[in-house]
Amino acid sequence: MIEIKQATKNFAGKAAVKDLNLTVPDGKIFGFLGPNGAGKSTTIKMMTGILPLDAGSISMNGVDISTDPMKAKHQFGYVPDRSDIFLRLKGMEYLNFIGDVFDVPPNVRKEKIEYLTKSFDIYEALNDQIHTYSHGMRQKIVVSGVLLHDPDVWILDEPLTGLDPKSSYTLKEMMREHAAKGKTVFFSTHVLEVVEQLCDEVAIINKGHVQFRGSMKEMKQQFQEDNNLEKLFLELTQNE
Amino acid sequence: MSNTWKLMKLMVKMQLSFAHRSTAEKTGYLILAVIMIPFGLLILTLLNELIAAMYAAFSPTGDEAVILGVLFVLMTVFYCFISIGTVLSSFYFAEDVESFVPLPFHPYQIAAGKAAVPFLSLYGVNAVILLPGLAFYGLHSGAGLLYYSSALLVWLLLPVLPFVLTAIAIMFMMRFVNISKNKDRSKVIAGLLGFGFVIGINVVIRLEGGSQNMYQLAAGQGDLLGLVTKFFPTAYISSSALAAPASIQGILFLVLMTALSAGGIALFFTIGQKLYFKGVLGLSGGKRNTFTEDTVEVYVKKKPLIYSLFRKEVLLILRTPTFFTQVFVQSLILPVLAIVLIIMEMDGPLGGAGPQLAEMNGKFVILASVGLSVVVFGSNPASISSISRDGKSWFNHLYLPIPPSKVIMSKMLTAYLLNAISLVILSAAALWVIKIPLSIWTAWFILSLLISWIASAAGVMVDLYSPKLDWTDEREVFKGRFIGIVPLAIEALVFGVILVIVWNINSLQGLWPVTGALLIIFLLLVFLMQTAMRKLTERRYHNLL
Numbered sequence: 001m002i003e004i005k006q007a008t009k010n011f012a013g014k015a016a017v018k019d020l021n022l023t024v025p026d027g028k029i030f031g032f033l034g035p036n037g038a039g040k041s042t043t044i045k046m047m048t049g050i051l052p053l054d055a056g057s058i059s060m061n062g063v064d065i066s067t068d069p070m071k072a073k074h075q076f077g078y079v080p081d082r083s084d085i086f087l088r089l090k091g092m093e094y095l096n097f098i099g100d101v102f103d104v105p106p107n108v109r110k111e112k113i114e115y116l117t118k119s120f121d122i123y124e125a126l127n128d129q130i131h132t133y134s135h136g137m138r139q140k141i142v143v144s145g146v147l148l149h150d151p152d153v154w155i156l157d158e159p160l161t162g163l164d165p166k167s168s169y170t171l172k173e174m175m176r177e178h179a180a181k182g183k184t185v186f187f188s189t190h191v192l193e194v195v196e197q198l199c200d201e202v203a204i205i206n207k208g209h210v211q212f213r214g215s216m217k218e219m220k221q222q223f224q225e226d227n228n229l230e231k232l233f234l235e236l237t238q239n240e
Numbered sequence: 241m242s243n244t245w246k247l248m249k250l251m252v253k254m255q256l257s258f259a260h261r262s263t264a265e266k267t268g269y270l271i272l273a274v275i276m277i278p279f280g281l282l283i284l285t286l287l288n289e290l291i292a293a294m295y296a297a298f299s300p301t302g303d304e305a306v307i308l309g310v311l312f313v314l315m316t317v318f319y320c321f322i323s324i325g326t327v328l329s330s331f332y333f334a335e336d337v338e339s340f341v342p343l344p345f346h347p348y349q350i351a352a353g354k355a356a357v358p359f360l361s362l363y364g365v366n367a368v369i370l371l372p373g374l375a376f377y378g379l380h381s382g383a384g385l386l387y388y389s390s391a392l393l394v395w396l397l398l399p400v401l402p403f404v405l406t407a408i409a410i411m412f413m414m415r416f417v418n419i420s421k422n423k424d425r426s427k428v429i430a431g432l433l434g435f436g437f438v439i440g441i442n443v444v445i446r447l448e449g450g451s452q453n454m455y456q457l458a459a460g461q462g463d464l465l466g467l468v469t470k471f472f473p474t475a476y477i478s479s480s481a482l483a484a485p486a487s488i489q490g491i492l493f494l495v496l497m498t499a500l501s502a503g504g505i506a507l508f509f510t511i512g513q514k515l516y517f518k519g520v521l522g523l524s525g526g527k528r529n530t531f532t533e534d535t536v537e538v539y540v541k542k543k544p545l546i547y548s549l550f551r552k553e554v555l556l557i558l559r560t561p562t563f564f565t566q567v568f569v570q571s572l573i574l575p576v577l578a579i580v581l582i583i584m585e586m587d588g589p590l591g592g593a594g595p596q597l598a599e600m601n602g603k604f605v606i607l608a609s610v611g612l613s614v615v616v617f618g619s620n621p622a623s624i625s626s627i628s629r630d631g632k633s634w635f636n637h638l639y640l641p642i643p644p645s646k647v648i649m650s651k652m653l654t655a656y657l658l659n660a661i662s663l664v665i666l667s668a669a670a671l672w673v674i675k676i677p678l679s680i681w682t683a684w685f686i687l688s689l690l691i692s693w694i695a696s697a698a699g700v701m702v703d704l705y706s707p708k709l710d711w712t713d714e715r716e717v718f719k720g721r722f723i724g725i726v727p728l729a730i731e732a733l734v735f736g737v738i739l740v741i742v743w744n745i746n747s748l749q750g751l752w753p754v755t756g757a758l759l760i761i762f763l764l765l766v767f768l769m770q771t772a773m774r775k776l777t778e779r780r781y782h783n784l785l
């Protein structure tokens with residue numbers, strides 16, 4: 001479970017995210033939908049400890065990210081939107097590094113690395129440096145890293161962008177499985193369609209504010225009733 | 241031809257434009273320029289004095305052209321050395337190389353465009369040293385207008401052949417390096433090339449010059465100019481042209497120089513047309529390996545986190561060509577150069593000079609060698625690039641549950657490792673070649689270990705305070721940042737004060753008492769640095785983005 005209370009982040013005096021409140025329950029796939037520049041990545045960076053909060057608080061499974069960052073960071077796995085991970089490491093070295101960071105026992109590592117990278121079709125590339133990977137391959141190695149240490153909470157920033165259909169399908173299946181185990185999946189996207197396919201619940205963010213939060217059915221109703229949301233809906237559907 | 245011209249102008253504009261530079265960078269350059277003025281004046285005065293002295297020595301035998309010969313030889317070496325780096329990066333490693341290839345230009349045109357900036361930049365050095373040098377020579381020899389006009393032409397032409405030949409050599413080399421189709425490896429080779437060149441030139445000069453000096457030569461030898469410019473025909477031709485600018489012979493030499501330069505340019509175009517693309521195409525970063533089952537076994541071993549982090553840092557330096565050359569090779573260049581020099585001097589005054597140290601004032605010896613260590617270890621490129629090296633991947637340290645202190649410590653250890661390697665190399669030279677007494681070496685070694693730690697910490701802290709993370713090319717980590725000077729300045733001040741104070745405490749005498757006192761002071765400094773580092777990490781670590 002993720003709890004965000006009154007989270008605020010300013011860049012050069014301008015608020016990128018303002019007084020954001022959100023509770024992400026366990027056992028569900030939670031979509032975080034919004035157009036480019038809405039504040040999705042900024043919110044996620046505050047959740048993961050990359051950006052310090054200007055105000056408010058965020059907790060992962062009850063552990064506050066600002067006051068007990070080490071423990072909080074053990075609760076989640078994060079797939080960044082950018083693929084600038086440690087580019088000079090080989091894929092295998094990266095996964096092994098993650099294994100060391102999260103204290104994954106060697107026999108589990110071996111088994112999982114083989115299984116995961118084979119199902120993502122990057123097994124053959126494990127001995128190459130990551131900077132030679134395509135965006136999609138980098139995405140897959142990070143996802144493999146997350147699955148390797150198997151955290152309760154998954155946080156993914158635009159995870160499907162750049163993935164080929166097969167990998168996209170694999171990842172979606174994995175997200176569903178994780179939620180089905182009663183764990184938390186939180187991901188951002190700017191594509192309405194993805195939310196429709198995948199999510200149990202959704203929050204819509206625009207210009208740093210949450211404009212809607214609820215189930216998929218409620219969202220569709222709201223889109224028809226609320227004028228503002230309808231405009232946003234057009235933005236989210238037309239652009240893709 | 242007009243296309244070539246346009247392309248050259250475009251490239252010059254793109255590479256030299258100040259438009260996209262930040263104001264901080266611009267002020268940086270301005271400050272640097274202001275700082276350089278007194279240095280420039282100093283160099284000019286020295287140059288003038290040197291030429292005057294040489295003129296007085298050589299003119300009685302009519303050998304004054306040797307001065308020009310020496311000047312031209314030195315400049316030629318300089319051009320070649322500078323061009324190796326600039327040509328390689330402009331021709332092969334620049335980000336934009338591959339974007340020019342699909343455009344409808346001949347290879348020679350792109351090569352010419354790419355050559356423009358490296359070639360023009362030679363005239364920077366030229367304006368600072370050769371131009372005043374030629375003018376001073378003119379003044380001392382009381383030359384007329386003809387000399388100055390010829391000198392101007394020589395000034396313009398002198399860089400042409402060294403540059404062109406270096407570029408051609410590099411194109412040849414890259415043609416073959418490319419067989420491995422590996423941009424990374426060729427970058428490393430390129431980095432080592434400059435390194436090898438420095439040592440090679442040193443060896444050649446020492447072997448050639450031997451122990452005879454110029455003045456002895458002047459007395460005995462007839463064709464002194466020919467001797468000095470033995471391997472540098474353009475230097476010979478240019479000197480001869482300027483030695484007697486009014487004579488037929490002088491004019492012929494000048495014409496010859498012009499013709500050779502024009503020929504060189506033609507050759508460059510011809511070879512560029514044939515070879516340039518062969519080296520460029522297929523330059524792709526990284527290499528592909530196939531992965532087999534048993535490699536998994538090798539990797540999945542549990543290691544302490546600090547070791548994993550440290551390994552990651554070292555791999556980053558070894559695998560990123562720019563970091564490899566700028567950090568690894570650079571921090572070793574000084575000790576290795578020192579050793580080459582020392583070994584060549586084996587039979588000279590330095591070889592086995594160590595035992596004499598034992599007879600000197602122990603206090604003086606240890607203070608002096610500590611001072612030397614501060615200079616050698618003071619500015620460590622690994623430490624001042626600690627955080628900046630990560631660039632856009634820095635944020636990965638933030639969401640992973642890794643204690644900040646461990647990340648910083650892994651960077652400290654990396655910087656320290658490089659210092660330790662030079663320390664060991666220098667120790668080997670000191671013990672085996674100079675034969676320094678074991679007691680002095682022990683004292684120096686222990687103190688140097690601490691100095692290295694303090695220096696590394698200073699560098700890491702400066703970089704942590706204000707790292708450059710948003711680079712797109714690794715060279716930005718080192719270029720146009722004035723950070724390297726900061727730790728060195730602080731250390732010079734701190735250690736300088738300590739050394740002066742210890743030197744003036746008269747009751748403190750002898751090797752071991754002084755070493756003991758320094759040890760305590762340095763340990764205290766280490767402790768202070770660690771505390772400061774902890775505070776700084778708390779304040780800065782999460783606020784760098």
Ligand SMILES: Nc1ncnc2c1ncn2[C@@H]1O[C@H](COP(=O)(O)OP(=O)(O)O)[C@@H](O)[C@H]1O
Binds near residue numbers: 011034035037042
């Ligand atoms: N480092 C930064 N500096 C200044 N402004 C930023 C920075 N990061 C994001 N912003 C601004 O904050 C807003 C939200 O950005 P972001 O969270 O990346 O949006 P998205 O929803 O597309 O992920 C945008 O207006 C963006 O310009």
Ligand SMILES: [Mg+2]
Binds near residue numbers: 040041042081157158
């Ligand atoms: Mg985003």
